[in-house]
Amino acid sequence: MASAHLDVPFDRDGSARFLPWLIGFMVYLAALSLVSALAMNKILDRWDRGLAGQLTLQIPPPEPTEELDRREQRLDRAIEILTSTTGVTGAVVLDPADMNKLLVPWLGEGALEEDLPLPDLIAVQLDPSAPPDLDALQLRLAEAVPGIESDSHQAYLTRLLSLTRSIQIVAAVVVLLVGLSAVLAVVFVTNTGLSIHRHVIEVLHMIGAHDDYVAQQFQRYAFKLGLRGGFLGLVLAVPTVLLVGRQFDASDATLLPNLALSPVDWAAVALLPLVAAVIAMMTARFTVLRTLVQLL
Amino acid sequence: MVRFEDAGFRYDSGPFVFQDATFHLEPGSFHFVLGPSGAGKSSLLKLMYLALSPTLGRVSLFGRSVSELSRNELANMRRRIGVIFQDFRLLDHLSAMENVALPLRVSGQHDERVQQHVIELLAWVGLAEQLQALPPTLSGGEQQRVAIARAVIGRPSLLIADEPTGNVDDRIAVRLLYLFEELNKMGTTVVIATHNEGLAARFAQPILRLQDGQVRYVAPGYRRSFSLARGSGS
Numbered sequence: 403m404a405s406a407h408l409d410v411p412f413d414r415d416g417s418a419r420f421l422p423w424l425i426g427f428m429v430y431l432a433a434l435s436l437v438s439a440l441a442m443n444k445i446l447d448r449w450d451r452g453l454a455g456q457l458t459l460q461i462p463p464p465e466p467t468e469e470l471d472r473r474e475q476r477l478d479r480a481i482e483i484l485t486s487t488t489g490v491t492g493a494v495v496l497d498p499a500d501m502n503k504l505l506v507p508w509l510g511e512g513a514l515e516e517d518l519p520l521p522d523l524i525a526v527q528l529d530p531s532a533p534p535d536l537d538a539l540q541l542r543l544a545e546a547v548p549g550i551e552s553d554s555h556q557a558y559l560t561r562l563l564s565l566t567r568s569i570q571i572v573a574a575v576v577v578l579l580v581g582l583s584a585v586l587a588v589v590f591v592t593n594t595g596l597s598i599h600r601h602v603i604e605v606l607h608m609i610g611a612h613d614d615y616v617a618q619q620f621q622r623y624a625f626k627l628g629l630r631g632g633f634l635g636l637v638l639a640v641p642t643v644l645l646v647g648r649q650f651d652a653s654d655a656t657l658l659p660n661l662a663l664s665p666v667d668w669a670a671v672a673l674l675p676l677v678a679a680v681i682a683m684m685t686a687r688f689t690v691l692r693t694l695v696q697l698l
Numbered sequence: 699m700v701r702f703e704d705a706g707f708r709y710d711s712g713p714f715v716f717q718d719a720t721f722h723l724e725p726g727s728f729h730f731v732l733g734p735s736g737a738g739k740s741s742l743l744k745l746m747y748l749a750l751s752p753t754l755g756r757v758s759l760f761g762r763s764v765s766e767l768s769r770n771e772l773a774n775m776r777r778r779i780g781v782i783f784q785d786f787r788l789l790d791h792l793s794a795m796e797n798v799a800l801p802l803r804v805s806g807q808h809d810e811r812v813q814q815h816v817i818e819l820l821a822w823v824g825l826a827e828q829l830q831a832l833p834p835t836l837s838g839g840e841q842q843r844v845a846i847a848r849a850v851i852g853r854p855s856l857l858i859a860d861e862p863t864g865n866v867d868d869r870i871a872v873r874l875l876y877l878f879e880e881l882n883k884m885g886t887t888v889v890i891a892t893h894n895e896g897l898a899a900r901f902a903q904p905i906l907r908l909q910d911g912q913v914r915y916v917a918p919g920y921r922r923s924f925s926l927a928r929g930s931g932s
Contacts, residue, residue: 409789409792409804411790414791604749604787605787605789605800607776608749608776608781608783608787609776609777609781609800609801609848610773610774610801610804610805611773612773613769613770615804
């Protein structure tokens with residue numbers, strides 16, 4: 403007689419047996435997509451923080467016919483312009499040894515010979531709150547140092563941003579489509595349940611049950627199945643995320659971010675079963691309320 | 699309590715089960731609905747317990763036309779009606795106690811007093827030892843008593859029974875009808891459909907007779923029936 407049990411004998415029909423698996427699959431994909439989205443945000447944030455407020459100047463190496471002190475003169479002229487420009491907070495000429503370190507992963511040890519012509523690079527720090535007029539600065543630099551090239555990384559960042567946004571959109575579309583499939587499955591299961599248990603629903607109606615009472619029977623069952631499937635998906639997703647994260651860490655790739663999730667990120671992932679259960683519950687509720695009006 | 703005004707009913711586009719039914723059952727009255735099998739007794743009762751709506755005319759319960767009620771208002775009105783179905787319609791997966799408590803549960807009553815009341819009622823119908831029994835494990839007579847207990851647990855103003863004596867011998871049938879008379883004396887309006895004319899004749903109660911698609915009223919003590927096309931039935 404406990405009020406917690408259900409008046410409709412759902413456990414006697416097998417129409418909903420596959421639903422937890424489907425919802426589990428949905429939560430699994432949603433968890434992976436969510437983690438991907440969080441990782442993409444981390445990548446963007448890291449690159450953005452690393453590159454924002456920076457400008458890299460590249461001065462081509464002198465021609466073999468040119469005098470060696472021409473190189474120093476061009477660097478000095480560029481540094482002079484930079485230090486006299488408002489909004490430039492610092493400028494450092496990259497040490498050839500540091501440049502070698504950057505190039506070793508690409509060209510290999512010993513590939514860098516003394517006479518390999520490398521450009522000079524100047525890392526310029528800009529004041530993010532009051533940056534200089536980059537076009538004007540570039541014009542002045544080009545006049546003073548012919549052949550100088552500048553890169554504010556914005557084009558690079560924009561392309562990366564576009565790429566990561568595309569990945570996030572694809573992930574969201576996947577979750578949406580799987581979610582839609584789960585919703586349709588819940589609608590199907592609920593309609594089948596209404597058909598199978600019609601005699602019980604008629605009795606409930608005849609003794610004074612409101613549509614809401616009948617809907618509650620179905621929505622509680624859908625919530626239970628949704629939660630069960632959701633936890634199943636979560637249990638499968640967590641090891642997958644940990645495994646992929648470990649492989650990221652082991653790859654030692656400096657461009658790839660560390661996939662370690664924050665407690666807030668894990669909380670968001672852990673909420674997915676509840677979200678799936680609530681979606682299943684609400685779908686069942688609306689299906690029952692809509693169908694009962696036509697049925698009885 | 700129950701008022702039919704020129705009411706008629708048919709399933710979909712089939713022939714009319716009955717037409718021009720006009721009668722009024724006063725609160726606290728006791729009526730038999732008689733007629734041969736297929737005459738439309740169950741359909742008439744279904745209109746009274748709000749399982750169907752009239753195709754023609756007007757049916758009013760408790761002073762309100764049922765056609766004008768919302769779904770929630772219909773449900774609230776059904777809570778004032780106890781129904782004993784011909785096939786009992788017990789829920790097989792619920793115990794006798796849970797079946798009887800069902801009308802109280804759907805109306806939101808869950809407390810301990812309710813449970814005690816259910817136990818007392820089942821004891822009253824002689825099922826004190828079968829509280830936890832599932833309907834399929836009970837005999838037909840026991841199932842019927844569970845159905846009766848479920849119908850009266852909510853102290854309904856109107857009690858409707860569709861062939862309640864169909865599955866029991868005459869001795870039990872008479873006892874059942876005395877039980878309904880007792881409930882009627884406590885103020886419950888009772889309507890009982892039966893094809894057992896002899897049984898109904900043993901009780902001096904008015905009769906609604908369904909024949910040839912017409913509802914006729916037979917006053918207590920009268921052997922001849924007359925049409926109630928425009929008159930009052932009590």
